[in-house]
Every structure is written in structure tokens, then in C-alpha cells.
Amino acid sequence: MKKINYTGLRKMVLSIALLLMGCLLNSELLFAQQSTITINQKVAGNIFYQTDQKGFIIHVAADSIDWACYDFWDQKILSGKKAVIGDTVQLNIAPNKLGWFKLSAQARQNGLNTGSKETSFAIVSNFDLSTVSQSAFIGQTHAWQSTDTLIPIAKKMGVKYVRDAIRWDAVEKQKGIYTFGTRENNFIAQLAANNLKPYLVCALYNPLYDNGKSPVSAEGKLAFANYVKQLLTQYPGIENVEIWNEPDIATFSQGLTTEDQKTNFYYNLLKASYDQAHPSFPNVKIAGMVVSDLATDSFLSKILQKGALSSMNEYAFHSYTPVPEAIVTDINKHKNQIKTHNNNNLIPMNLSETGFTTFTFTEKEQANNLPRRIVAALANGVQKIGIYNLQNKSTLNDSEGAFGLIRHPDDTLGAYTPKPAFATYAALTRQLSGATFVAEEQVSPGLINSYKFTKGSDEIRVMYSLSGTGVRLFTDAASLEVIDIMGNSTVYNAVNDTVSISLDANPVYIRRVLKAPFAQEKILPATAPFSLKYGFYFGGYSEVTQDSIAAAKWISAIAEIVGHDGKRTRVVAKPAQQTKATWKAAITKAGLYNISVYIPSNAALNAYATTKAKYSIFAAGTEVGAVVVDQFKDQGKWIDLGSYTLPRGTNNYVELTDTLPTHDRPLRADALKFTLTP
Template sequence: MIKINYTRGRKMVLSTAFFLMAFLLAPVTLFAQQSFITIQQKVAGNIFYQSDQKEFVIHVAADSVEWACYDFWEQKILSGKKAVAGDTALLNIEPGKLGWFKLLIKSKQNSAVTGSKETFFAIVSNFDLSTVSQSAFIGQTHAWQSTDILIPIAKKMGVKYVRDAIRWDVVEKQKQVYTFGTKEDAFIAQLAANNLKPYLVCALYNPLYDNGKAPVSAEGRMAFAKYVKQLLTHYPGIENVEIWNEPDIGTFSQGLTTEDQKTTFYYNLLKASYDEVHPTFPNVKIVGMVVSDLATESFLGKILQKGALSSMNEYAFHSYIPVSEAIVTDINKHKNVIKAYNNNNLIPINLSETGFTTFTFTEKEQANNLPRRIVTALANGVQKIGIYNLQNKSTLNDSEGAFGLIRHPDDTLGAYTPKPGFATYAALTRQLSGAIFVAEEQISPGLINAYKFTKGSDEVRVMYSLSGTGVRLFTDAASLEVVDIMGNSTIYNAVNDTVSITLDANPVYIKGVLKAPFAQEKILPATAPFSLKYGFYFGGYTEITQDSIAAAKWISAIAEIVGHDGKRTRVVAKPAVQSKATWKAAITKAGLYNISVYIPGNAALNAYSTTKAKYTIFAGGAEVAAVVVDQFKDQGKWVDLGSYQLPRGTNNYVELTDTLPAHDRPLRADALKFTLTP
């Protein structure tokens, strides 16, 4: 009775007789016709001030919509139902707090769900930028984007500066004839109207000179210098100009191949620009270097030894190092090279590009990392910080396109809608605009990060604990104000001159005057199982490598060899005896921890890896065990390394080495997990 026909591609189809029988005998399920939902924005990007009406216009062919609102912590905070009239429903949603929110809409017809759609919105506190005279905070836009929309959004974010370019080839299309178009004029005017200031990049190539490549000729660099001067003449409100962008990489040094060519080009361009501009505009800050995070100390030194520090007022660099606090390494690299060529003195330093792409990081990780990166940079002497980018460059799932704090206008989740990082940056700008860094306070170092700022007569502290712990704050005041990562304020009344709060990985802002000893850790009992994760993207991970041999260096593995979360992993192709990776835990609660490691891999590729990777476990600095793992056999899975009693502190770690005698197979590293079960 049953007849099966085989088609090409080994697909099977039921005969007509069997299909009819199956249809007649099967229970009948009725499906509601699916409805298409459109969420119309009343405010660009659904980014609201606290005082705004939070309205959303829903267009759908249905008789009602149900909605639910979730906060950054994934808690449902509001829900409701609204009748649809004329295919339209107007929602007015008031969460009653600040921050980032997800809005989920479901349409219904005769009680059956006919469609669903989600979008996002943010609520930020009212903030008068006209009162902000000192700010460290920069947003990044691009000339081809819609500045009509982005500049008011940047204002809501609370930055004082917008970094963008008015390009040389746009201004000078005929030699020595300078034209500023309505788009450029409108951009500068929009910034002023929104109490924002331009932080301008002067770049890039011009086809009139040097065949449209890096301007190395005397004519080309002088023409560039005159373009900068004309820019400042036409827009007298500009206070900061960067000379070129990332001259160390091929994209911005076309026509040049060697390090000597690139460093000579940049020094000559910087000097020509400074000599032409500074006498006429002595108050404009000429910002030099503007190098990428690939710039070596050799590259930097070759520019500075020529005398470049005499041709700049400020020094800028870019860094995308994945761990927020590791920015200290890059800052110190640049400080050291400046001091080496400036009689041990520094000049003002700007981190004009940094950020976290949501291609590599989750949106919550981006949101958490931003304030950590910014505060760490401020605490280590950086005067201005630019977050790259304000808006996603594209809707593609790629690294460069996903740095934005808001979405692309063509995003199906809503044009210009915020990621959580928009709200965390907005909260930070409100708390730290005009603040002056005072000190990093030593409260259980390695377990608690604590940074003290002053803002006028007020004290503001930024605190967080990546492992989670408690802290006691000592004060003579009746209460202290604590502002969370989303900008929400809670008043804590002091009891016996003490306020106790719990810290986690999300920074908080503590406002109020403390008295000695200011703060102490309050050890909290472990009441539920929890895990601590360490790795290249999360922190607590370091590498030792043999730099003199290329194959013995730790590098990022090919994209197909993935880690536990799909991110890129680390590899040393031919590990030398000294090649090592270390995961160091910050343990705030002593106890029995299970340790497991993820082995990078790809089942389809069967990634070539060492068969004798040795994981040595240290508790309180003492070796307690060593486990050898076959990374080739166990690739693509978590491997249990055993359970161990670990004390509190930062001296518990695991070291990875290769024990194959020939050291001829790749050694791989990803994440390591410490799990405590009370």
C-alpha cells in the first residue's frame, strides 16, 4: 500500500494514494493567518529622554496586540494588551527607570497569535551639554552617514565631541581651490546647535597629488597642510585636529611598503601641517601620530626620533585590545616611547579609537566592557577617549560593521535602535563629565576595581568586581548614592557610619564623601553554584612566547577553529619549550572548585593539534596537579581537569604547555572555567 519514490538527491516523496490517506486520517490543526507587524518610531532610534513620552505606533492587521518589556538584566518589568483599530495601536510605555530595554510585540486575531516582532529602546536622563565645559568623551560618526539623525543621538549619549572627517579630496577638487559644501557646513552647524564640538580627522588621499596615494612629495604635503589651514579658517570653532589616520597600516599608507617609507612620510606630513597651521591658529590642538594598535615601538620611535613631538600638541593612538583593563599595556607602550624622546616628560594623550564589536562580543559584553575600558584609560592618564562607532556600519554579520552602539538604519530590529552599550556610555558620561581622576584605591587588589574621581566638591567612585563580592563603605554622611550601569540611582542609608553593597562585573558609581579607611571588602558566603570564566577575550589570561621564531609565537587561529562561544582562539604553531598560556582566577570565595578547559576545534576540519597538552594547576601559588590532554582527540569539547580546594585571592592559576618531545603540533588555547558548588 505504501509506495516510496526516490528522486535525485535521495529525497523521498509519498505516493499520491498514501498522501491522501495520511491527510484524511491525521488530526486537523487550524493555523491563524500570519500578520506582518511594523513598529513605527515616534523618536529616532527609540532613544528617549526621561521626560519624553515613550510612544510606539504598531501597524498590524489584527484585533489586538500584547506586549512585554524587558530590562538589561532580562527581567520582565511591564506588559500589557492594546486593541487595534484601523490596523493601528498606539503604545505608551513607561518603565519607570533608565536604561536599555527590549520590547516584544505579539499580534492576535480571535485569541490566536498571528505574528511577533521585537525592537529595542533606551531611556536616558535629561542632560544639559551646554553646561559641560570639560569632557573626555568622544563619539564617532562617518561623513556618509545621516548626521541629521546621528548628531541628536550623540547629544543624548552625552559625549561632548564627535570624531569625523571632512576629507581633503572633498574640499580641494581643483588645485588651490577650496570648496566647503552644504553637507560639511550643515555638519558643523548641527554640532554647534546640539552643544557638541568637532574632533576632526584631517585626511585622506587626493587624486590631484601623488597619483592619489600617500602625499610624499613636497607639493603634496604642502597642499595637505594648506587644506588643514583652510579647514580651520572656514570653521573657526574647531579646537582639535588629527593629522592623518593610522599611517602604520596599508589602508592609510598607499604607495608605501617599508617602515622607513611610512615613518618618513608621516613625520614630513605632520611637520608641514604644524608649521603651516600653528602660527595662525596657536590655540588649536594639533594631534599627531594617530596610529593603529598594530604600530610597533620601532615604528613609533622612528617618527619621534625625527623630532615629531615638536610638531604636535597632543598624541593619539588606537587600541582594540579585547580585555578592558589590558588597555594599560598599550597606554604604557605609548607613554614610554614619548618619554624616551621627550626628556622623560609626557604630553596629553588621546585614545581616539577604541571599542568592542558585537561580531566578537555579545551586546551585553560590549555594554559591560565600555565603562571598564573608559575608566581604566582615564585612571592611566588618557585625557580623551573615542568610542568607535556610534552606528553600525552595515547589517552584515562582520567585525567592522558591528562596532556601533546603535543599529544600522536598515536593521530589521529597528533603524538606529540602541544596543545596551549606548545606555552604559550615556550613564557614564553623566557621572564623569567634568570629573578629575584622583587615585586607584587598593581594596582587595585583583578582586575589586576601585577608582576615585572628584567632580567639583563631590567625590565619585567607580567600583566593580569581576568575580563578585561585597564592600563596606565608610562615611560620616547620612547616606550614599549608588548609580548602576544603566544610570539608575539608589540611596543607601548609613548604619553605624557604614553602607554595605554587593559588587559584580557591572561598574557602579558611588557618590558621596567617604572617610578613612574609605572601603573594605565584605566577604560574602557562596549560596548558589557559580562559574568564573577566563580567556583571551575575558581576562585573567596571559601568554609567554618565543618572539624570535615566527612559528613559536602565539597568534589568533584561523576563524574556522572556534572556541566555546564561536570566537577566535589562540594557537602557537610550533610551541617551543618556553611557550606557555596561563589562566589566573580572582577567587573571592574559597572552596572546592571544579576546573574545566575548552579545547578549540572544528569537527569538519579535524584541527591538527598537540596530543600532549599539559595543564598544571596551582592553588595559592603551589602546584597541586598536572593533567595531560590530547587536544587532537578532545577538540571541540570541555575537558574536566578535576576539582581542587582554592583559597581566596589571585594566586590560583592553570598553566598550559606542550609536552610532545618534538613540539611539532599546534598548541591551542581558549577558555578555562572555575566552578564552585557550595
């Protein structure tokens, strides 16, 4: 008789059992991977007024969901668990604060995570636009988008104007016959129904004239001018129009190649339009120029010296300079041109396009940059500001498609859902609609930004500090109201006529009247290590170049050469002796700072670069050290430049120059970090 090996049999049975258990576990894991969860909207875009119920409908095949709500500062403010009934969860939540929020939901089946989903939502305070007669704020839509959805969302954002086009080719399909259809009529009616006003761009090409390119013929110019007049006749409530859009760039100057051709075309079109429309509609503000941020002084001057200022009531321009406060440079460029051609006098100026794409900037950076850009523009004489765009143009991860303050209808995070910048713009419109700019106050210049506005008998100050510091506010009032970047209000009681608050890079709005000396910096001790970062996209960065030689100019590097955060970097192909880049720090806390620099790189192929890049370190304007870096060998990493004692103030900086004798290899620049360890 053969002896049975019971031990081996038990091992085999155990192995089979473990295999079966593994199969069961794998099948449950497979189930978890295959399950889906959707979050449906009760309100378009999940954009709620403060008094609305904040509701969501969640569909999933599961036992229950775990959910959590996070605010702009990534703080979990609410969470919970709800049973799934009939594959559905009706979720109502109450953050009890204003602003932008992220909602995450995880489905649970038999204790396992079977799927997850995120969306975003915004809560804005109730705001009656019918009471707003004066406003600087414009939202941007496009004719092919859903105005049924976007116009009510623009109303919630709190802008008074919507910039869009009723296009020439849409209303003149036969020569001399102008037909305004249902879409155009509905657009104007929807604006009125939501207490909004149109800020209309008169454009663009018409296939009936000049072969569908820029209307340069006498017939084409007159036809365009008649279209402008017919538009104002059809919609007598229109108060603002722009003539054409960005004539300096190829997209909007088709058929033209030289600067002279483009400037002649635009001047003649503007004059013809003004001559046709203004006599019949003298109260309509006709804005001219409408140039991109690529327009040169030469381009502007050639139009203005022909007498273009006599054919416009307002001057419009666009700017997408990356640092919010750097808008001042572009504003002054246009002011100087106007003064030069207008006996040193200005006319009203509109920054009708500006914004920050979340292809280049993070959503939080966009949210922070937006109010800083708007306030800097208002403080420097701009009367109306258009934020480009209300809605993302696409779901593609590209620059043009990602300027929106809300997402595309096909976005995986939900149709029309807000980015944080939607909430920061909404908070700003509520504070500054109807307000008048008074002064940029000199409170620790370079360390604190302070802009004073008045609204009725109230004062509103917009304050922030990019490097962080404290401020004392002096008042005879019992208290001051401070509104954060998301619109939330906190009342601070005055002690000995003083209120002390901390400032950071996020602007706040300080309401009520202050008394002299109004505000003073309150130096705060450093309680934890922190870093200050400077660069082309976030400020403190400047360049010196030799513009007469193309290869010696600072330009944006090719897309494959990236910086520390994946953004494009700056490069000079053949640096001249005077070529340099400077990173200037705003130091609010004196101390020992470690300084490091990021060397741009190409992950797939080494970027050609100088082997002798010199970084000179200055403290209070005096050189205290220098480090030579091989940008070719050390690319793609942070390089330590050493530690240096830096005083408070704005005169601490690092200069980059090329010390390679031949100056025949590219000099590259990205970001610099100043790190203080208390």
C-alpha cells in the same frame, strides 16, 4: 439488495470532517506564518529622555497584541494586551527607570499567534551639554552617514565631541581652490546647535596629488598642509584636529611598502601641517601619530626620533585590545615612547579610537566592557577617549560593521535602535563629565576595582568586582548614592557610618564623600553554585611566547577554529619549551572548585593539535595537580581537570604547556572555568 455498511460510511464521513478541520487549521497556521508586524518609531532610534513619552506605533492585521518589556538584566518589568484598531496600536509605556530595554510584541488573531516582532529602546536622563565645559568623551560618526539623525543621538548619549573627517578631496577639487559645501557647513552647524564640538580628522587622499595615494611629494605635502589651514580658517570654532589616520597600516599608507617609507611620509606630513597651521591657530590642539594598535615600537620610534613631538600638541593612538583593563599595557607602551624622546616628560594623550565589536562580543559584554575600558584609560593618563563607532557600519555579521552603539538604519530590530552599550556610555558621561581622576584605590587588589574621581566638592568612585564580592563604604554622611551601570540611582542610608553593598562585573558609581579607611571588602558567603570564566577575550589570561621564531608565537587561530562561544582561539604552530598560556583566577570565595578547559575545534574538519597538552593547576602559587590532554582527540568539548581547594586571592591559576617531545604540533588555548558548589 446490497447491504449498506453504515459503520464504514460513518468512518468515512468522520475522516472527511477531520480532513476538512485539518485544512482549516492549516490555513489558519499559514495565515499566522504569513502575517507581519511592524514597530514604527515616534523618536529616532527609540532613544528617549527621561521626561519624554515613550511611544511606539505598531501596525498589524490582527485583533490584538500582547506586549512585554525587558530590562538589561532580562527581567520582565512591564507587559500588557491592547486591541488593534484599524491595523494600528498606539503603545505608550513607562518603565520608570533608566537604561536599555527590549520590547517584544505578539499579534493575536482569533486566539492564534499571527506574528511577532522585537525592537530595543533606551531611556537616558536629561543632560544639558551646554553646561559641560570639560569632557573626555568622544563619539564617532562617518561622513557618509546621516548627521541629521546621528548628531542629536550623540547629544543624548552625552558626549561632548564628535570625531569625523571633513576630507581633503571633498574641499579641494581643483588645485589651490578650497570649497566647503552644504554638507560640511551643515555638519559643523549641527554640532554647534546641539552643544557638541568637532574633533576632526584631517585626511585622506586627493586624486590631484601623488596619483591619489599618500602625499609624499613636496607639492602634495604642502597642499595637504594648506587644506588643514583652510579648514581651520573656515571653521574658527574648531579646537581639536588630528593629522591623518593610522599611517602604519596599508589602508592609510597607499603607495608605500616599507616601514621607513611610512614613517618618513608621516613625519614630513605632520611637520608640514603643523608649520602651516599652528602659527595662525596657536590655540588649536593638533594631535599627531594617530596610529593603530598594530603600530610597533620600531614604527613609533622612527617617527619620534625625527622630532615629531615638536610638531604636535597632543599624542593620539588607537587600541582594540579585547580585555578592558589591558588598555593599560598599550597606554604604557606609548608613554614610554614619548618619555624616551621627550626628556622623560609626557604630553597630553588621546585614545581617539577604541571599542568592542558585537561580532566578537555579545551586546551585554560590549555594554560591560565599555565603561571598564574608559575608566581604566582615564585612570592611566588618557585625557580624551573616542568610542568607535556610534552607528553600525552595516547589517552584515562582520567585525568592522558591528562596532556601533546603535544599529544600522536597515537593521531588522529598527533603524538606529540602541544596543545596551549606548545606555552604559550615556550613564558614564553623566557621572564623569567634568570629573577629575584622583587615584586607583587598593581595595582587595585583583578582586575589587576602585577608581576615585572628584567633581566639585563631590567624590565619585567607580567600583566593580569581576568575580563578585561585597564592600563596606565608610562615611560621615547620612547616606550614599549608588548609580548602576544603566544610570539608575539608589540611596543607601548609613548605619554606624557604614554602607554595605554587593559588587559584580557591572561598574557602579558611588557618590558622596567617604572617610578613612574609605572602603573594605566584605566577604560574602556563597549561597548558590557559580562559575568564573577566563580567557583571551575576558581576562585573567596571559601568554609566554618565543617572539624570535614566527612559528613559536601565540597568534589568533584561523576563523574556522572556534572556541566554546564561537570566537577565534589562540594557537602556537610549533611551541617552544618555554611556550605557555596561563589562566589566573580571582577567587573571592574560598572553596572546592571544579576546573574544566575547552579544547578548540573545527566542526567540519578536525583541527591539527598536540596530543600531549599539559594543564598544571596551582593553588596559592603551589602546584597541586596536572592533567595531560590529547587536544586532537578531545577537541570541541569541555574537559574536566578535576576539583581543587582554592584559597581567596589572585594566585590561583592553570598553566598550559606542550609536553610532546617533538613540539611539532599546534598548541591551542581557549577558555577555562572554575566552578564552585557551596
